[in-house]
Amino acid sequence: xxxxxxxxxxxxxAGFPDQFPRDPIPQVAFSGRSNVGKSSLVNCLLxxxxxxxxxxxxxxxxxxxxxxxxxxxxxxDLPGYGFAKRAPGDKAKWSxxxxxxxxxxxxRDRLALVAQLVDSxxxxxxxxxxxxxxxxEANIPFVVIATKSxxxxxxxxxxxxxxxxxxxxxxxxxxxxxxxxxxxxGKNEVWNEIFRAAKx
Numbered sequence: 246x247x248x249x250x251x252x253x254x255x256x257x258x259a260g261f262p263d264q265f266p267r268d269p270i271p272q273v274a275f276s277g278r279s280n281v282g283k284s285s286l287v288n289c290l291l292x293x294x295x296x297x298x299x300x301x302x303x304x305x306x307x308x309x310x311x312x313x314x315x316x317x318x319x320x321x322d323l324p325g326y327g328f329a330k331r332a333p334g335d336k337a338k339w340s341x342x343x344x345x346x347x348x349x350x351x352x353r354d355r356l357a358l359v360a361q362l363v364d365s366x367x368x369x370x371x372x373x374x375x376x377x378x379x380x381x382e383a384n385i386p387f388v389v390i391a392t393k394s395x396x397x398x399x400x401x402x403x404x405x406x407x408x409x410x411x412x413x414x415x416x417x418x419x420x421x422x423x424x425x426x427x428x429x430x431g432k433n434e435v436w437n438e439i440f441r442a443a444k445x
Contacts, residue, residue: 248445259311260307262349265346271445272352273318278327287312291312326376358438363389365392387419394425
């Protein structure tokens with residue numbers, strides 16, 4: 246592996262765009278609704294149990310967490326969306342911060358890939374579709390990661406595969422990776438896409 250995962254640190258939990266790191270290294274962002282499994286995915290990829298903390302209250306955290314890996318790559322954990330109980334002011338803060346990452350990021354040109362997470366049991370929600378539409382319209386490279394795949398039987402898995410591979414907001418050449426943090430399914434495939442996109 247071209248990265249020493251033991252040299253991974255939480256560089257900053259940024260609450261404002263002017264706090265985003267300016268290091269000239271690639272960034273891979275993780276996007277998805279609250280409780281879709283972003284923290285579990287990040288922890289699994291990095292071989293850690295609790296580097297990325299799983300929130301006890303989905304949608305509670307409104308920060309963008311930058312994990313620096315071997316001084317060569319940033320994992321960027323975007324705050325989860327789709328939280329029904331959040332106050333309007335908090336929702337506005339989430340929107341401003343997330344939009345700021347894509348539009349006011351001083352290293353926007355370093356964004357190599359977005360890993361867009363979708364719950365494999367339910368498929369893209371309306372919030373997921375808004376994010377997919379934005380990524381497609383902005384021409385931002387992305388892969389779709391269908392999380393919690395261990396909870397699907399063969400029939401459900403086939404149905405989800407069909408849904409995602411033929412979704413109008415997901416280009417036909419976009420990788421769709423089934424992932425399970427419990428069983429480690431898809432871990433190598435996700436890393437392969439990261440290495441390819443970040444040219445590591």
